[in-house]
Every structure is written in C-alpha cells, then in structure tokens.
Amino acid sequence: MSETSLLAALRGFLAENRLQALLIPTADPHLSEYIHDHFALRKAASGFTGSAGTLVVTEKNAALWCDSRYWEQAQRELVCGIFLMRDGKEDTPAISDWLHEVLAAGSKIGVDGRLMSSKAFSALKREMQVKGLELCALAKDPADLWRERPPLRFAPIFEHTAAPQKREEKIARLQTLLQKRGADAFLVTSLDEIAWLLNLRGSDIPHNPVFYSFLWVEKNAGATLFAALSAVPETLRARLEKEGIALRNKDGFEAFLAAQSAVTVLIDEGNTSEALTEILQRGEAISIQTDKSPVALWKAVKTEEETDLIRCAMKKDGTALIRFYAWLEKALRNGTPLTETEAAAKLGEFRAALPGFVDLSFETICAFGPNAALPHYQAHPGRDAALVGASFLLIDSGAQFQEGTTDITRTTAVGEPTEEMKEDYTAVLRAHIRLAKARFPEGLPSQAVDAIAREPLWERLCDYGHGTGHGVGFFLNVHEGPQRISYPRFSAGRDTVLSASTAMVSGMLTSNEPGLYRPGKWGIRIENLVSNRKAGESEFGRFLEFETVTLCPIDLKAVLAERLLEDEIRWINDYHNLVLNTLKDAVKDEPETLDWLIRSTRPIAK
C-alpha cells in the first residue's frame, strides 16, 4: 500500500465518519518518545521518516508540521501533495489556524484519543473551539485501514536483577502517597515508569528496554500488570503473583478500566491518553485527581547503590571507548579506508564484547565533517562519508547494561585542525567544563544552570539549538525527565514563555552536552553524564555539584590551552587523571590501547 493510497483511504475514513479533518500525531498509547513501527501511521501515510511531527489530512489538503531539526529531511521525503509546515517559524500557522483557514466553521476534526495526552487534547480542543472547530477523540482507529501495518511483537519480559531497590518497596512508596492524597489507585501508562516500578525490562522498542503494558496500583491491594501474557515467563509470573502483582492480558485493560466504579484515581494528565481519561470519566462515581506522576521524579533520583552500579557501567563503557579510539587512531594513521558506518559498527563491536552488555542505548550517531553539523544525522551504509581529510569526527553513542545506561559524545580532530576549528572546539570544551565544575543550591530549578554552560559560547556570539542536558535512566530510556538543563524557547510571535522546571536534588543523573554546529563545515559536541552530589552546606543552605561519571579522554588535539582559565585547565587534568587511573588496569594487557590512553590523558598547561 503506497503512501498515496493510504492517504486516499484516510480520506475515505473522513467521509465515512463525517469528519472534516484527521490529525495523525507521532505517538503510541503510552506517549513514548520512541515508538514501534506498528504505531508509525504518520510515517506510512506521509513518507516522512523523522521521529516527530503531526500530519493533518482534510478532504482536499494535507500538511505536516515538524520542528526545525526535520525541515530539510521532510522537504526531501514528504509525498507529493503534503505541505511542509515549518513549526516554530514565525509565519507558520498553528494547526488550528490552518484548519480554521481551510475548513468551514463547525467542522469536526478527529484524532485517535489513545495517541494524545488528555492535557494536550484539552488544550487543543479549547484552542479549536475558539476558532469554531470541534476536536473529537475517535471511536474507530484510522490505522485499521493501513493494510501493511507491522504487527506488534512482544519480546520476553525479564527481571532487572541488578536493581538495588526492591519493587515491593517502590510500590509501597506509591501506596503511601495514594494514602496521603486520599486516592484509591494510580494509573501508570508510561512504559519506563512501569519498568522502573516493577524492576522488569523488555525490548519492545529498539534500544529502550521497556515492554508494552499498563499498570494499575491500588492503595490497599497490590498492583495489576496488563502485559502480553506470552511475553511473561511462567517463573516470573509466579513470582509476581506471589508478591501481590496480578498479571492480566494487556488487551483487557480498557475493559478493566471501564468496569471500575466508586474509586478516586490519580492520573498524570501529561502522560495519560485522552482515550483512557475518557473511559475513567464515563465510569460510575469515579473521581479523578490529576498531578505530575511521582514515579518520574523517584526514577530520576538514583540511590547511592544505583549510582555505584552506574559507575561500574561507565567503567565498562569507557573500556570499550578507549579500545575503539585507540583502534581508530591506528586505522587512520595507517590510511585504512573507513566510513562513518564502519566506524560506528566497530565501536558497537567493542561494546557488544563487554560482559553484561544488553543493547546500544540509541542508534550511534557517527558524523564526519559537514555531516556533524546536522543535529539528527544518521549515516547509512553506502551513502555515508569516508573519514578523509581534516575535519571533526563526532560520535554520540551509548549502551544499555544491567548496571546502567550510558550516553557519551566525543569530537575528534582528524588531520590538522585549523585555527577556527580550534577556537570553536575550545569554546565548547570551556562550556562543558564550566557546567561540569559548577556548584549550585540544592533545589535550584534544573533549567537555571543552563546559562553557565552557554556563557563561553555566547561571549563569542555562538549558541546551540538543543538542550544542554537531559535526564538518563538506570538501565532504562536514554532520555527521561523530569529534570532538564536548557533555557525555555518562545513560541513564534510570543514574548512570554511559561515553563516548568524541576528541583535539582542529589542523585539525579543528567547529560552535560554543549555543542557548536557550523552548517556545511563541522559540528562539535562534548558530552559526559553527571550525577548530582552534595558539595557542602553553609549558612545559605545546602549546595550541590556534578560528579562526572562518564570515563573517556576528551580529545586534546584542537584545544587552545591559552584560552582556558586556570581552573578549567585544572579540571581537565584532574578528569584525565581519573580516567587514566580508573581504566588503565582494564587494558593493561593491551599495549596499544594503554599507550593511547596514557597519551590521551596527558596533562596540559597554558
């Protein structure tokens, strides 16, 4: 079924259901960041393969909204007849404005209520109402028309055996909170929250060790997990049930929810779908409490035992990384022909050889020269660049271990860097170090430290379009909330921005990844993971600082040492000393790697 015939079928759906437009978001019923192809109707109907964007189809028109990361790609990929709407550009209409333009007043717009949070749905419904349009959650699934729809397959669910916190403690903590709030049950729909609460993992979404499921936790009883029964080994099922966690078929979840009555349910409107919320709203004597999910924050704050395990994962990952970079240096020195995908594959081999390796934590970004300037570059064999000539090689990669999830970016000067490249690289390094050595009050909104990293770049009239840091899961998704280091961006044409920020507390694991991208020239990013730890206490309160837990030398070739402040020189020498001392034993029998490690961690001076 081609994109155009799918588009025609969707238009048939419009007519049949007396709708004037259909909204097709990029989402699954758990509002995951990454989704299984089963839910990729937007991609199938539009041709656009990016990981975010919303397709809108009317009888006569179709348009796709996506943000600046994807403008080029969407332009190239979109099937004929679908307008590209550059989201965030000042003259780009909002979806509701565009629909207001092309549809008659009173038109009905449908969306699969399972693919939109009730919060987002309500906001959009209100926005459309003002413009005389009616948004409704569909009773039928438009994806049923998609004949080649890939089936969902459920991989085995397994225990996260390394998890130091017991699931009964986690569930008890949630039950105590329900007690305190006067709620009877909490509905967990985010896959990583379910995996974290139950210390279970899966592999239903590539690189994200989660499994499709829903969880219902009751104040006074245990919990009920709705999963694919075929994915749960018998021994695990028995163990869960012994611990008071009932197992039921995922397909029965909506009926289960519909059968509830006379209960107070706590939900997070931001990650519970409109469809599930509507089921609860229709229930008899059901009272709904809404708040941010407490699980997101608990999950973000790693315990000391978890942080210890994360340090182990970092040591393992660092070993693979130094083996790779030593190999790479030799290969380049020897003039071995090498492309981006080949380099990425080799790094993958070194990682896969490590004990306890489960998966990559995301598709490795390996980008050379101008490719590194594309924020979401993905190399494809045969179409990728060869590592030839003088430029920067940017590799952003990570792995999943039972002991933790890693995420690291290094930018390596291949050949002799120019002065301009050195200035750029040194500025990014300064940004990285400023943040790495920052201290700040405990409880500071996470957004607030962002400017500390950007200041050295701003000074040179430079900036980067992405956030400085995201939360990272514990053998879970490489992107998680709620903390985030970034400055809030304004919507087009607005002069006020409303943004939510989370209090920084000890134990949070976050990335520190400033960058600089010169379109057509090169891209630079230096990323380590940092763990919030106590820095000290004074009459002004408790203060935190970052412990850099990622272990891998930072390339020194393009560093202009004279541009660094004394304390910045000290930081990088201390960091390299730590990397050397922590990793050298692991490669003591690998002379070439050891030699590379020693050379790469040499102290620098002004």
Added chain:
Amino acid sequence: MSETSLLAALRGFLAENRLQALLIPTADPHLSEYIHDHFALRKAASGFTGSAGTLVVTEKNAALWCDSRYWEQAQRELVCGIFLMRDGKEDTPAISDWLHEVLAAGSKIGVDGRLMSSKAFSALKREMQVKGLELCALAKDPADLWRERPPLRFAPIFEHTAAPQKREEKIARLQTLLQKRGADAFLVTSLDEIAWLLNLRGSDIPHNPVFYSFLWVEKNAGATLFAALSAVPETLRARLEKEGIALRNKDGFEAFLAAQSAVTVLIDEGNTSEALTEILQRGEAISIQTDKSPVALWKAVKTEEETDLIRCAMKKDGTALIRFYAWLEKALRNGTPLTETEAAAKLGEFRAALPGFVDLSFETICAFGPNAALPHYQAHPGRDAALVGASFLLIDSGAQFQEGTTDITRTTAVGEPTEEMKEDYTAVLRAHIRLAKARFPEGLPSQAVDAIAREPLWERLCDYGHGTGHGVGFFLNVHEGPQRISYPRFSAGRDTVLSASTAMVSGMLTSNEPGLYRPGKWGIRIENLVSNRKAGESEFGRFLEFETVTLCPIDLKAVLAERLLEDEIRWINDYHNLVLNTLKDAVKDEPETLDWLIRSTRPIAK
C-alpha cells in the same frame, strides 16, 4: 480606633454578611506594588506595617501570611491574637488549607473583589472549591468600618514633557493591536501603564509618579481617562480633549463599565481586578479577551531617545552621588558623628539640589554593619546606627527626574575590612561584573541569565535571597516588569515550578544587583542599571549585551584584585574610566569631590 476594635468590627461584618471568613490582602484597586494608606486596611487591622501580606479573619481566629522578608517584623508588630503564618516555610499551611481546618464545610469566605486580580481570584476560588469552601467577591467594602481611614488625596496631574514618544502614537499603537485582535476596547488599570500611555504623571503614591485613574481605549474612537477631576489642570484637560482623550470623573468608572454592551474587551487578568471583571461579565453581549497587557512590554522597551535621556539622568544622579561620597569620606575622616538617617538625608540634599529633580524613587536604604544584612532595613531617626567601627555601609537609593528614574546600590568599607569581608565583597563584585559583561541571544528569557551572576557566589557556597534584576521605569515606578532576572523559587513542598519569563530585547532597562548578607555581621550589594543593547550578529542569530548606564565609582577598598579574572579587572578599569570621564567636568570646580573621583576611579591590577 485601635487594631482590636477594628478587628471586632470586621467580625461584626462577617456576621452581618453571613460570611465565615474575611480575606484582607495588601492591595489597591490597581494592584499596585506600593499603595496609599487609604487602602492599608490590612495594616490598620493587624498592626503589621510591612508592605506585603494577607490577613485572614474568622469569627474566632485571625492569621497573617507574609514571606520570609517580614517574619521578624511581623512577629514584633502583630497585635495579640493574630497568628503569624510564615509563608514559604514547609510546614506553613496555605490559606485555603488553614480555612479548611478551622471552618465547617460549605463556609463562605469574602474578599473585596477590587483588591484581587481576576486571575488570582479564580485560582483561589478553585483551590477553595476543592476543599469545600466558597470564595466570593464582596458587594460591600469592609474598609467602610474603618473610622480613621485616611482619605485619598489627589495631587495635580502633570505632563511628562521630556517623553520622546507622543501619546497619540502610543494610543494608535494600542488601537492597531486591538484591530488586529478583533477587540473593540482595552481596559487599562495599572497606574504606570496609564501614566506611560498618556505621558502624564502624578504623585498619589509616594515616590511612584502615578495618579489614581482608569483608562478605556477604544479601537475606533479615542480614549477615556477616569481620574480625579480636581487633579487635572484646566489647560491639560483642554489639551487632552483636543487630542481625543475624554476626561471623566474616576468615581463614575464602574457605572461606565456596567453600561457597556455588545463590545469585545481585552483585559489582562493578572492586573485587572475581579470586581471590574465581574462587571464586564455581567454586561450585555460583552465578550472578554484575556492576554498579558501589551503596554507592560512596550513600556519596558525604552526607545533610543529615552535611553539618551536616561543617560542624562544617570549623569546628574552620578554627580550627586560623588558629591555625597566625597563628603562622607571627609566626614568620617574628621570623626564627625554620623548616623544612618543623617547620611541618607545628606544624600537626599545633594540629589534635591540637581536641576530637574522631582522626588526620590524610593525611601533610601542606608544600613551600616549588621543592619545591612536585613534585606528590607529601614533606619528611623533616634533608633538608627552610628557609622562607627569597621564594617560595610550599604546605601540603596534612587531619584526621579523627568529624564528618567535611577536606582543604585553601593557598599562602602568603613574602617579597615577583614579578610572575610574582602572575600565576600570581591565575590559580589565578581557576580556583578560577570553579568555586566555577559552577552546572550536576543530573545533569551530574562530569567536565563541569572546563573551567570550567581556562579561566583555559588562556587563559595553563597547565595542571596532576592532577584538579581528588576525592570525600571522611565520617570516611572522603580520596579516594573515584565522582564526580571532571577531564578524561579519553589513553593513549599513542591518539586516542580512553573514560571513565566519575558524575551530580552534591545532597549530594556534592568537592574544588576547581586548581594551577600551575613546575618549579625554585614550585608553587601552592588547595583547598577543596565540597558540591553545589540552586541552583534552571527550565523547563530542576533546577540545582546548590557550597557551599564549608572555612573558612580564602585568602592575598591575591599577588593582582592588577585581573585578577579583578567577580563573582570579590565571591566572595572574601563567602567571607572567611563565614570571619571563622564562626571569630571560637572565637579571641576569642586576640588575635594574631583580629587575623590580621581582617587576612586584609579585603575587596579592583579
């Protein structure tokens, strides 16, 4: 009428109006930051004289909520029987929680709807609803019971003759916006917005050159100003009416609003009172649009002509300041006995002698030694400290000129500072300089630069409890929005904070005032006003930087030059060079002041 008999009268009001509680905020019908004593019912009934706080009175109980700045003062001043509720402390109940505790379900709580924005009223009403309580806007004014209520007196309204933008242009700009939004009229209730739009000033509130009034601007007609007719000179009235601005008696405003029908009115819910909003809601076929007032932003962005005038005001103010500080140095050297209030009065004399001086822009804060550690210290003759012994003298002061409003803080080492004092002073100076020399992207949320100032203090586990910067009016209120440099604070017990921030644009005038306060020891604050100006443009967009417009030497006695970075040394030497060159001519015939100026702006080196 004593506080206790007023409290008894208010309880009588409760019974008469079948209310179970009365909320008495600190506000006037324009939701001004500073209010006339006429509106100070909260103060009269509680005894607490602080400038912020809410009194709640029930039949049996009374309690006052105020933030940490006032805890000590409220403890001292509150009349017997009124509980102090330390707002922001973790175990302090919210007003609605406390009322839920002490009142029966279904209780009615009254508040004067003129003293609360409709936004705040709606939020509190919802909050109370959840707890089974009903908030209602009163039909009768409880302040009528207050027998000694000071009458409102209306000072003459006068032209802001120096204003470079014509009022007809400002009003036309507003009318164009109404046109674009499809609204018929805009209701202006903020006094500084009215003053700015009309280029008129008054003096109804001490130090704030505004006048009590309302303004109604229509899309297709002119505007109608509701003011005290006695305050408008006949010539001004004639001029306004010629320009299409009708003048009507302020007392008729509510009736005027109630008589409107079939119009779409734009209001800012955040600064329009619940009472006025309810009048509009009751109107026939009135449609209400809500948004942030556009005038607040227009007012914040000074034009180039305005910034030129502000530079003139700064030069004048700087002349008074250097005369004062030269005089002070001599007085201290000569051992002249001197108290805080005497020093403040002398500074006031130097300012009042300047051409074009209108008023102070706020009550001068002159605090010596431990007094400077109290954020809202106000010295009183007879009870104030003598400038004796070695400590810091902190003076935060400002003036109103037709050319602009000034606001400056200097901290001067009296006697020989200790090493600890020098470390503190140098850290605050570094914080000030870091922000003063920062560059940042145009359109950055104003909050985002805050960490740049605080980083040098956080590094030493220090911080300050106030914001780093507030907007400053143009011959208007010394505090104005919408931009603000500060990190958002969490409410007690919350781990997420939602905050609004404004895009930084060229022309905004903001304070740069980091500080450090050691209770019982000393307080330090260094404040200049800074104007956003273009720093340059690159492939990453347009960048802004701050032009420091305040002109007065920063005391060098307690500076540890070796702690400053090279670029920080350069900044202070450049700044002092500018101060010297701009001010020396004005005092060329005053040898002592000139000598002091030259010595105080000497270059420093590591």
